[in-house]
Amino acid sequence: MSAEGRCKEEKEEGEDRKPVIKPGVHVTLKVQDTDGHSVYRTMRRTDKLQGLMDFYYASVPAIARGTGRFLYDGGRLSGEETPAQLEMDDGDEVDFFTELMGGGGWIAGQRVKEEADDGFITIKVQDTDRFKVSYTMRKTDKLQNLIDFYYARVPSVTRGSGRFLVDGTRMQGWKTPADFNMEDGDEVDVFTDLIGGGGGPTTECCC
Known part of the structure; x- marks a missing residue:
């Protein structure tokens, strides 16, 4: 085999050997x-x-x-x-x-798993525009914290103009997740009232 052929073969063998990258210290x-x-x-x-x-x-x-x-x-x-x-x-x-004011926190796109005895659950909120937010709170916290958090994250929606539903039931801000037997990962649907009022004053917002 010519010297040129050996060099080509050695080069091809070298390309096949991938370096092993070890985790750094x-x-x-x-x-x-x-x-x-x-x-x-x-x-x-x-x-x-x-x-x-x-x-x-x-x-x-x-x-x-x-x-x-x-x-x-x-x-x-x-x-x-x-x-x-x-x-x-x-x-x-x-x-x-x-964990201020009920331990609220927003973790976008994250899967949140808390210990069963921790008392915290993460609730997902999705509106008709498919905007999603997640809020972590205690089961004994008032759901008004969740409602306020949604309005703060979605400024395009007028405060008090939405209806929050849990399994088809209207959610009131003075109630708690425990009142609705909510579990970690449960989802709340938000329907915003159209121009013209739609359904009277909302009851979930206390401000």
Whole structure:
């Protein structure tokens, strides 16, 4: 075989050998909260995630320590866990939401799973324009918090102009998810009243 042929064969063999990329010792994680704050932290894969949580609270002094939840891939983070245990990759995002006024939080496009004994559920709201929001609250919180959250997220809808239905039943703001036997992942439908009034004054908005 000519020298040119051997070089070509060696080159082709080299192209077939793909390098094995091993996870690095460090990983950079992003914490994103509902107020738009983004915090980045580089840490060892074997470090406890409590360090990431403490760093977030130190970076966002407006949030009181211990008043929020950190979620990754739909599950609540524990400070004792490590990135290696959760198989976290460089650049992965952790969602944070506070528990103010009933523990409301918005996690767009995330699957939220809470412990059964936690008392929190995530309710999905969808209107006729197919706009969706999710809100996490206690089963004993007033549903007015959910209604207010929807109007805040959808400013194009006039406050008080919508009808919120749970399994076809009109939802009142002074009631709670427990009153409707709501479970985690349940969906509320919103129908906005057309110009001209449609159905009289709404009862779900208390403001």
